[in-house]
Amino acid sequence: MATLKDIGTELGLSTATVSRALNGFPEVNAKTRDKVRKTADKLGYRPNRSAQRLVTGRSGMVGMIVKIRPDLSADQTFVEILTGLTAALAKRDTDLVLAVDQDPDPVAAYKRMLERDMLDGFILNAPVPQDPRVDFLTQAGVPFVMHGQCRNDAAYPFYSIDNQGVSAEAVGMLTALGHKRIALLNGDPGHAYAADRLAGFAAAMRSADLRVPVAFMAGAAPSESFGYAQALAMLAGQHGTPPTAFVCASTLIAAGVMQAVEDRGLRVPDDVSVIAHDDALPQTRAINFSPALTVTRAPLRDACAPLANHLIDHINGTPARALQTLLRAELIRRGSTGPVPSGGEMPWPST
Amino acid sequence: MATLKDIGTELGLSTATVSRALNGFPEVNAKTRDKVRKTADKLGYRPNRSAQRLVTGRSGMVGMIVKIRPDLSADQTFVEILTGLTAALAKRDTDLVLAVDQDPDPVAAYKRMLERDMLDGFILNAPVPQDPRVDFLTQAGVPFVMHGQCRNDAAYPFYSIDNQGVSAEAVGMLTALGHKRIALLNGDPGHAYAADRLAGFAAAMRSADLRVPVAFMAGAAPSESFGYAQALAMLAGQHGTPPTAFVCASTLIAAGVMQAVEDRGLRVPDDVSVIAHDDALPQTRAINFSPALTVTRAPLRDACAPLANHLIDHINGTPARALQTLLRAELIRRGSTGPVPSGGEMPWPST
């Protein structure tokens, strides 16, 4: 394996100059730089990471700890994130070191990993409302980036979609179509994103002067069967007057809802409108629904590069406040939403 | 962060002795070793990996490259493997660096990773019959361990279940119960494991003097719907006289088969016997089937520690031939297999 020294010897230069040339320092002569680069290529030079790391004090590795969850949707999003993340990190010359966590203590795995390895930072995902990992890593002085938002006063880098906005967007569209009885089939309420969706939903309904019976705001790990069961019960009037529209946390839930609508002998969008949030996973494409699904869209894949870059910029010294991205989801109207059916123009009766 | 030097200063010892004591060299005085260890603990000493790696030429990292596959079962097994693997590697003080591959060239991702990083080795999975990665890494002189087997003459470490034996076991059990018309619902024939299952199946049937029409040996990525569709067609006689028993590549396929049997108005095991290979994934438990599923069982999780250890032993110099494990799956008889029904004692008629 060629070293800086080899290149220097070949060219009659010091390793210092070779190092500067390769690292693009502005002071080196352009001709020198070219010669060095050419020779490096010729010799197949690859910097020794361990040496670089030893002298810079950086490891060039960031960690990610994933919780195993039995539900499949988690796996889907996990693979999606992993794909984009490793690609984005590679561009920044950084490795992703992965661990799978089974410990009930939410920070134990982070402690272990920090002890075993030199890691420059962490990527956190699936935040819960007051995430204990945030406080732990902040106190330990370890840089991290959060995929999502949680309310620990947020003095750290994050990338998240505006989950309150997602609900507001959906409710706004539906009320404009005359809907007044709108149900929310939400994600797991223990997760921050679902808490935000709920908050946004409640606020949007309130500001439209509409109220929602509690039974029409359900939350669980997103699955088709959850959507199906909930929608079926609601449409059957088991919780009172049925809704005319459903806001779904995911396309998977929406698939269940649409099946329930069909099984009740109703039609989308004539009798019931359906809108979902769409992470743009390759497995469930909203456009293939029948009718095509109206969505608030924010591809999960788009989060990967910003996450990687936020983290590495933060490691390199950019202050956290400058690395906080809240992305507005895009509203895409397709066939699954329509005007409120007659008989649906009345809000839920007060109980 | 405390260094060897700090410990040495505190104790009036050289860094050399401290290093030896911490690394358990036999020549150091037991008392010295104890003192050193105690002081190391007190100071919260953690070896600097980069320095260790620089001097030893090892990175303490192994790579794994996963192909993204749209089918969910792959994700399940992937998460299962990842969980066990990171735990087993951690015990050997080794990190798992992960990349997700989307390149059609099967070795491109390995090349890239090798260029970017210092990796001590790779863990390969999902081998195809003549796996190009084996030849590439062998020629590059990079250690690796294979999860599974492929026929590249196998001068490398591997851990695999005996997939030919899996089929032989299943066929043996069924023929002992009098079955003569046995169908195979196999995995994707492009994968080495499925090729072996098929070979084992064909050989076992042949040595029992039974023949199988080609239409009764189907293969695809394991899914419930594949099992359902194939079994339904076979039981409906679409390919000729129906089989009396099914050998399934996975419990997922078996679930589809059992549904098909029920939808045809038949019963397991009275009319049809079903046996499957069981990776013991937490999501689909063979024991929860109704009736409980007879299986050849080899928990995927059990592969993780051997894989990690084989690789690291190989990196440390153990010859490949000493690191080749072929595990026999365990046959577990439950309620889904029974004696051949009357009318099924005759083999498939020759066409």
Next chain:
DNA sequence: CTGAAAGCGCTTACAG
């Protein structure tokens, strides 16, 4: 049983 010394391959003040 322990130590002094060299060296792994880099980066980066400090000079010039």
Next chain:
DNA sequence: CTGAAAGCGCTTACAG
């Protein structure tokens, strides 16, 4: 614009 030098924190022959 380039070089000589020091140093990052370890390991490991080589002496004693």
